[in-house]
Amino acid sequence: MPRAATVLRLGALALLIAFLAKPQSFAPLFAPLAQYGAPPIYDQGNLLSLALAQLGTVCLAAAASTLVAVGLGVLVTRPSGAQFLPLSRTLVNIGQTFPPVAVLAVAVPLVGFGEKPTLIALFAYGLLPIFENTLVGLKTVPGAVLEAASGMGMSARQRLLAVELPLAMPLILEGVRLSLVINVGTATIGSTVAAKGLGEVIIAGLLSSNTAFILQGGLVTGLMAILLYDGMAALERRLLRSVALD
Amino acid sequence: MITVEKLTKRYGETTVVDEVSFTVERGSITVIVGTSGSGKSTLLRMINRLIEPSSGRVLLDGRDTRSEPAHLLRRRIGYVIQGHGLFPHRTVAENIATVPRLLGWQEARIEARVRELLTVFSLDPAVYAQALPHQLSGGQQQRVGVARALAAEPVVLLMDEPFGALDPIIRAKAQDDLLDIQGRFGTTVVLVTHDMDEAFRLGDRVAVMSGGKLLQYDRPAELLVHPADPFVSRMTGLAERAMRLLSLITAGEAALPGAAEGPAVAPTATLREVLSELVWSGADAARVVDADGTVRGRLTVAAILARGAP
Ligand SMILES: Nc1ncnc2c1ncn2[C@@H]1O[C@H](COP(=O)(O)OP(=O)(O)O)[C@@H](O)[C@H]1O
Ligand SMILES: [Mg+2]
Secondary structure (H helix, E strand, O other): OOHHHHHHHHHHHHHHHHHHHOHHHHHHHHHHHOOOOOOOOOOOOOHHHHHHHHHHHHHHHHHHHHHHHHHHHHHHHOHHHHHHHHHHHHHHHHHHHOOHHHHHHHHHHHHOOOHHHHHHHHHHHHHHHHHHHHHHHHHOOOHHHHHHHHHHOOOHHHHHHHHHHHHHHHHHHHHHHHHHHHHHHHHHHHHHHOOOOOHHHHHHHHHOOOHHHHHHHHHHHHHHHHHHHHHHHHHHHHHHHHHHHO | OEEEEEEEEEEOOEEEEEEEEEEEOOOOEEEEEEOOOOOHHHHHHHHOOOOOOOEEEEEEOOEEHHHOOHHHHHHOEEEEEOOOOOOOOOOHHHHHOHHHHHOOOOHHHHHHHHHHHHHHOOOOHHHHOOOOHHHOOHHHHHHHHHHHHHOOOOOEEEEEOOOOOOOHHHHHHHHHHHHHHHHHHOOEEEEEEOOHHHHHHHOOEEEEEEOOEEEEEEOHHHHHHOOOOHHHHHHOHHHHHHHHHHHOOEHHHHOEOOOOOOOEEOOOOEHHHHHHHHHHHOOOEEEEEOOOOOEEEEEEHHHHHHHHOO
């Protein structure tokens, strides 16, 4: 990894931690954006706990999306499940094309306000990249490798676990990473249905015409997305190295 | 011993393998040869049940291969394919250890076996055991593929165009290695190729296939001298060049030192004539005898065929 990029990332991480730990020390920076004596730093809740709550929601939703999308991907690439490919693809695509806001609107009457409707919206929104990457990953395992695995006497299950999934892993992880990053940003809408998160800060800014709040909510979310993306990439590299060697 | 009985595979209306029967003796090499699409791979894959036959059966040492689950059967049968199919995410040692692991061998035994095979295939364990397949040359990958297939001491080794991806020089070396290793482990081998020269070089017996049918199953010399079908003679056209070559060499020139039982031939006879004589009389060797009765040496079928190799 180039040095400059590493320095930049560490800088971003330091900035995020510093801001979440001591937001008030950044007040002078945001003061010009807060008009008519409004507070320059969000003061209706703890930024750190909002950020952590949002991260938690996103990770939980991503875990669920991963489980379902990888499961579906495995199912439709088995001979017995191939018939479900069109159906699965349609469902997953709807999850992505149906706007998350609309999902919230539909979900609230069913499960009430709070974190649950947000989880549902993020779960549906995050399925597509993981599902498609799982499919590509599994379908691009070379035919000769699959034939050798069966020819050696691996059962279908052994072949899946020891050969197909490890070889598809780089693409699956990339799908999870995409899904996570998209959803860190998308998660801010959860605040419209009273889920804890940084959307609260942005909404408060919109309601009181306080650009400083909007910027804070947006910046923290953006930094989290970037760092998550890089963190996942680093994790993938480590994981792949250990898969190759174990 | 492998007994193939009236083995048939149909896909819808088309019959790609049509009532094929033959027997492979223990410790011998049978080569299935034929043009592309003649059903060679399908026939081979029905032996380890990667493809289930439409009818007919395969016996392994007298036991029907359907008497156990397919994946357990395959652990007892080595399988090598063109393009080797090594697991790219596993080291050479792990690749070779695949079947012993599936069979639950002790780690120490697996390790010893992997080292033995690497050494047999002239791959220094210290250098190659921990390498990943993509770090090897094509010839080395192919050798690891064969080593992996032999790891659990299979009774039978099935090979589908195993040397097809190698360039001619490396291929010749790989063929020599196979003969050497087959001799050392006494493995029964069934090998598929579309290369008649390879068939003649490796096969104790050669099965010629066309359009899903087994046209002839015989020793190489028989195929040359008594082709059962015009197609077989066409297939052996290449080998015919070898026969022409043999007509240019006399028994006197090619005679090996030593005496032999078999029929007497004159030193002026061509190798082609001697081969014909041997096949006709069913003898393994001939005596090369001068007009005055002095024995000039002997000639074996193998020695004659070796002279015919291009
Ligand atoms: N799954 C299948 N469905 C229909 N036809 C097949 C299938 N597999 C092979 N065939 C046909 O069977 C014939 C023999 O194939 P194969 O055994 O691979 O030939 P070879 O190995 O001699 O080239 C070919 O014509 C091929 O198109
Ligand atoms: Mg073939």
